[in-house]
Amino acid sequence: MSPILTISGLHKSFGKVEVLKGIDLTMQQGDVVSLIGSSGSGKTTLLRCVNLLEDFEQGSIELAGQSIGYKQDGGQRRRLSEREIARQRAMTGMAFQQFNLFPHMTAIRNVMLGLIKTKKMPKDEARAIAEKWLERVGMGQRRDHYPGQLSGGQQQRVAIARAIAMNPQIMLFDEVTSALDPELVAEVLAVVRDLANEGMTMLLVTHEMRFARDVSSKVVFMHQGRIHEEGTPEQIFGAPKTERLQGFLANSEF
């Protein structure tokens, strides 16, 4: 089976600071990969490169057989057109740390927007899909509420529904519980766990180590812009090889 996502030799700099120094990572359909590491290790930047919220200078990302963001044109590396990039972004779904719901739209309108504007779906069809997904994340009763009227956990669940309703090839989760009060973390993790169990391909950045251990098929430990150690959850959490990882885990809460 060919991989759904292949990242090879990825380099990314912010000005003079190189934050990704050659990342190689492959994922099969249905894989759940957790990126862990201390802040500044580049894990969020890596995630954001996959849907081109960040440009990258070197290397390539291939998603479902398509080269993401750039093409080789007579030996020249060219950025794709904005329209083309927008289309590719819709192949990925992303949930953000700060939810980023559209505050002037009800929950259901938030989910419908991409279906109508990007996928050019008729309103009725979009509404049916949005209702289905809001139901699935347990937000069916609140579909007509505005984001400002929902708790953080509820907002994040709507945000996840908004991303996944687009039927993406892969879901990207960027520290989706970091902005939540502790008592709201569980309801969001339960939603993510359900998606994982259903075979959704997922790449997630997380500080929830226990959760990463439970849901991941692979865990990747990043340090200073490189993949420092990777393996199954049992290997990474049970028998960390490098000193760096051992130190990181010792300082993390379980």
Next chain:
Amino acid sequence: MNYDFNFDVIWRNWDLLAEGLGLGLFLAIVSIAIGCGIGLLAAFGMLSRHRTLRWIAVAYVSAIRNTPILVLILFCYFALPQLGIALDKISSFVFTLSIYAGAYLAEVFRSGLVALPKGLREAGLAIGLTEFKIKTNIIIPVMFRNVLPSLSNNFISLFKDTSLAAAIAVPELTFYARKINVESFRVIETWMVASMIYVVACYVIAALLRRLELRLAVPR
């Protein structure tokens, strides 16, 4: 002081005053609508990546904001025709007031845009929207709701500024008040009533806009 108040001439001419008030409101509404369009373009211009666009927008805003509005009105009405752009009184005034409103609203919109969390744009990108669709579906509607209170203030100022149209004989409230004043010599009565009409009108407009703000505000 011995002055016999006599409002008869004013009551006899109430229809002129009402007509003048109506025209003033009309001028303000049309101007703020056009001004919003201009202001939006100028605000995006000021925040543009392109240096030339930025320069044009900033030049427009500072040129207009640093010119007294009466000078602008006279310039557009008397000087532009010499340059081959002849407009009738009302069009000329609407043109002036729109450009004037646009410069002030550009600043209002610019600060509204800057204040938006950048995650909104990213969330739009993440569901595959183009920059244009993000602006029209997310950025502008959210910003607009956030700046409604300052928009209301601008509208009320603009309505009061319509009194300056009297300078080019646009028949709005101040124009008619002056006419009644000149014909009747009821100086105190005329300007007292004209002032009261402005006060009441502004008060009512403010109350209506407040209700509109509440209805359109982002619910929380």
